[in-house]
Amino acid sequence: xxxxxxxxxxxxxxxxxxxxxxxxxxxxxxxxxxxxxxxxxxxxxxxxxxxxxxxxxxxxxxxxxxxxxxxxxxxxxxxxxxxxxxxxxxxxxxxxxxxxxxxxxxxxxxxxxx
Amino acid sequence: xxxxxxxxxxxxxxxxxxxxxxxxxxxxxxxxxxxxxxxxxxxxxxxxxxxxxxxxxxxxxxxxxxxxxxxxxxxxxxxxxxxxxxxxxxxxxxxxxxxxxxxxxxxxxxxxxxxx
Numbered sequence: 037x038x039x040x041x042x043x044x045x046x047x048x049x050x051x052x053x054x055x056x057x058x059x060x061x062x063x064x065x066x067x068x069x070x071x072x073x074x075x076x077x078x079x080x081x082x083x084x085x086x087x088x089x090x091x092x093x094x095x096x097x098x099x100x101x102x103x104x105x106x107x108x109x110x111x112x113x114x115x116x117x118x119x120x121x122x123x124x125x126x127x128x129x130x131x132x133x134x135x136x137x138x139x140x141x142x143x144x145x146x147x148x149x150x
Numbered sequence: 151x152x153x154x155x156x157x158x159x160x161x162x163x164x165x166x167x168x169x170x171x172x173x174x175x176x177x178x179x180x181x182x183x184x185x186x187x188x189x190x191x192x193x194x195x196x197x198x199x200x201x202x203x204x205x206x207x208x209x210x211x212x213x214x215x216x217x218x219x220x221x222x223x224x225x226x227x228x229x230x231x232x233x234x235x236x237x238x239x240x241x242x243x244x245x246x247x248x249x250x251x252x253x254x255x256x257x258x259x260x261x262x263x264x265x266x
Contacts, residue, residue, distance in 0.1 A: 069252055079241065079256035092253050124193055128254075136183035136202055136247060139254060141195035 038063065040129050040142035048148045054115040057145045059127035061108050067091075067132025068110040069139060070102060073124040082125075085110055086132045114147075122149045153177065154242050154257035162263050163232045170217070171227040171260045173242030179203075181247035184225040185254065186216065189239040198240075201225055203247075232264045 041060045049055050061068050069092075070082040081094040085104035102112040108129075114121055124146050128139035155174045163169040175184065186198040201209045201216045209216045217226040229236055239261050243254045 067252055069254070071254075071256075078258050079243075079254075081253045081255070084252045086252075092251060094253070126193075126195060128195070130252065132252070136181075136200070136245065137252075138185065138197050138200055139252070140197060141187070144193040144195075146193070 040127060040140055042125075042127055042142040042145050044145060045143065046146050046148075048150065049117050050150050051117055051119060053117050054113060055117060055147060056111050056113045057125055057127075057147075059110045059112075059129075059142060061110070061127075061129030062140055065129035065131055065140075066108050067130045067137075068104060068108065069128045069130075070110070070112050071126045071128065072096075073126060073144075074120075074122070079126075082112065117149045119149050122147060152257075153255045154244055156242055156257035156260050158260045159258070160261045160263070162265060163229075165234060165264055165266050166231055168228060168230045169232055169262065171229070171240050171242075171262065173225045173227065173257060175223050175225060175242075175244050177223075177244065177246055179246045183245045183247065184216070184218070185243045185245070186214070186225075186227045187241045187243060188236075189241060189259070191238070195241070199227065229262075234264050234266060237262060237264045 067086045069084040084092040104110045124144045126144045128141045130137040182203045184201045188196045215228045239259045242257045
């Protein structure tokens, strides 16, 4: 079974621009979570989607948004980029049907904001 | 207060020896899960092992075992017979079972270096 895929793998943007990252979960998985990883703050939870609905949200400003499509693929968008948004963005998928499921991560998208 | 504490920023181990990576957690939930992930320099988070709060036996997965001490709120990862490919960052994570809560809370990580 193919793993979680994320595109693009690397991205360079300038301040003020916006960016969209994509995540395709493992086939059959309906839950997709997004995390931001920075050297200073570590791994922080952004949000989680299940069946096109956001179920959980972390403590990030409204510039960070996401959505999920009917095929469970998910996108996250960051508007008005700031230097501090430079990070590795990881998405993870799980079945989403309840229970203590394991989340499986993709390779991440490295975003650099100049 | 931090929910997941990994007190060892870095650890060194000789190839073929065992190593223990520490993790303590803080929760008032009775139901929770503890996970360990490995992150090589490529960035991908690789799932290693899981322990549920109600599991009476310590989890094992190949060379990985989890030393779960519930009363002490610790969930240490033991890697036996270390290999050079084990050099990576290791993260302990917790999910508190709150119905539809799918958020993982991570520790700061431990950088493991395996020496030949």
